[in-house]
Amino acid sequence: MTTTIAPYRSELGTGRDGFAQLLRAEWTKFRSVRGWVIGMLIGGLLIVGIGVLTGSNSQCSFQQGPDSASQACPTPPSGPEGGWVSDSFYFVRQPLAGNGSITVRVTSLTGLYSTHGGIGAAGGSPTAGMTPGVQPWSKAGIMIKASTAQGSAYAAMMVTGSHGVRMQWDFTHDAAGLAGNVSASAPRWLRLTRSGDVISGYDSADGVHWTLVGTARLTGFPATAQGGLFAATPGYTKTSTSLGGSSSTGGPALATGAFDHVSRPGSWPAGGWTGQAIQAPGDTALPTSAQGFTQSGDRLTVSGSGDVAPDTGGAGLSSVQQTLTGTFLGLIVMVVVGAMFMTVEYRRGLIRTTLTASPRRGRVLAAKAVVLAGVTFVTGLVAVAIVIPVGERLLHENGSPILPMPALTEARVAGGTAALLAVAAVLALAVGTLLRRSAGAVTVVIAGIVLPYLLAILGGVLPTGAQEWLVRLTPAAGFAIQQTNQQYPQVIASYNPANGFFPLAPWAGFAVLCAWAAAALVLAAYALRRRDA
């Protein structure tokens, strides 16, 4: 006779094995390792601490001349759209009360420039020793401007040194008209027409056939505006192609436009022109006496210096980016924690328990990535939310003007920095899964993110082109998310990573980092499934 023995069955109900349970398991692992929690806190504190350190040690001062005492940096004027602008030129103007139009013919644009900073022998002519020649963005033409205050709204038609006829308005807008340089044999006719707060710009080669170049809608343009002729030119700069790219020499420049056939239908007064240099002290090293206008009959010549364009942030001027120096330190700490979140499981053998409890290995990696990304993002966001206002305040107290920016940009910088930390930590997790060794994983990620950035900003090692490729291709491209300065084709400046300009747009750079992290995660998931634990 045989007895059958029922096989043992546990009386416990089957546990649920959804993704939520896996997340909870990973979260428990994370929060119960004291070192990781402390590590995250230290990472956040370092972000704040370094930001405060750079903020409180910043200073901004410049010297007007070789002998004068240094003074605090002046805040550049803000344009109608909020950003900093350069707004200095020579304006030959008349009030325009209401609608009207102005038409001129430009017969020449000439200029002088200095190659070596200081100009003019003592007691001599202010332009003595300057070389004849125009700059690429030397400008002369007609302008209708809300007022003579720096930074006020305007629209202008102009001939330029080597970019043909342009219509520009409110500093950031730039539209191309007739190509080619102006000369006596190829004069350029320019016209601006104001109707309410809409100003249209036209150009013509013969004064008969006119082409619309652009239409500017200047909201809130006052009834009585100032209209007339202007000339301006940015200084001469020669950026040498030396390694690091930031060494540039130069000096002030002067542009002179010759005009005739001036006609002004509309609400213009009968009186003559008023000449005025729209300038703040320190805008140009060229004495005001070098600028001015002459009038003989119908002919007018206007000479001016300075620029009417966005200010891309010169040396010493700060932006939010500067308060976020601690990101690099925080990033290293979070990369270490991220790599250990996986490598420690291998070292302790916990990985075997983990994979027994959840045999679907891809999901384990996903759960780890979600928990790690969440923790780093929140830590980073809190740290950034503290350091930005504190750092800005410190910079402000130290006399460094801070680049104004829209709230949306500031939110992008803050949120983007937290996301940058989270993605870097996930990248470290994936590399840790691939290599299973903490030291190797941490080094690979730091050498992939921090080192390319360092080489991209370091002067004297790599040529500028190579530096730009580094922050385009490597995970360091992600730092573009912190970029606050904007590049403008109508302003010549050193747009290199050392000055805070990335070759990729903020989100594009961040996408490069995300692509690296995604590729590493896919490889890690593959390796985790195929290899024995």
Add this chain to the structure above:
Amino acid sequence: MSRAADAQMIRTLHAEWTKLRTVAGPGALLLTAIALTAAVGAAAANAVSCPGQLCQVDPAKVSLTGIYLGQAVVAIVAVTAVCGEYSTGMIRLTLAATPRRWQVLAAKAAVVGAATLAAGAVAVLASALAGGLLLTRHGIDPAHGYEALSLGQGAVLRATAGSVLYLGLIALLGLGVAAMIRDSAVAIGTVLGLLYLFPIVTGFISNPDLQRHLDQVSPMTAGLYIQATTNLSTLPLTPWQGLGVLALWAAGALLAGGLLLRFRDA
């Protein structure tokens, strides 16, 4: 030192050399360090273009750019030489066999330092050779007014020999930090942070005096002054002083690591 102590030290050195030699990691890593250093140096030299004859290229510095990356691999070798023992528990066996803990650290420093110097010499020579060839092809040669990149020149010899020493000191720094921290991930993060973060933070500080002081104490920035062969007068320290700063960092780390090793339970 007595004869017995000498024999003891030789045995400890032999033990450390056996440990380093018989695991696959260090050898492969040192070969990686050589390859990466030479490759990055060659890539940097190849990227130099100077059409207007205006650039201030420092041929030695450009050719040795690979050190920036190579030092990270050297740091892994040094850190794992210590932390590997802690993660496997081997350290208890080591200290049972050699109870004089300072001696263990000294032997490790000697063995890892020597291996790094050997690998570093190969890496630096390969970089200098590749750099010399590539820079000449790009017109950075005496015919265009640049210094030749030849080891016969005092400054170039100093830059190359100094770079080898630099790598050796990085290994010692890594050992010291690892002996302090014991965990490989945290230790390597600390070493790389020390090296890479100083110059980044300095770049954001707008106070020129503070900038100069930070450069003077930064282990990597100051240490790599040894590679400069042009515009020496603009450096905040002389090349050998700079390398001395790194040596101080390494000595400090080894001292702190040794003290902790001596007084802490393993």
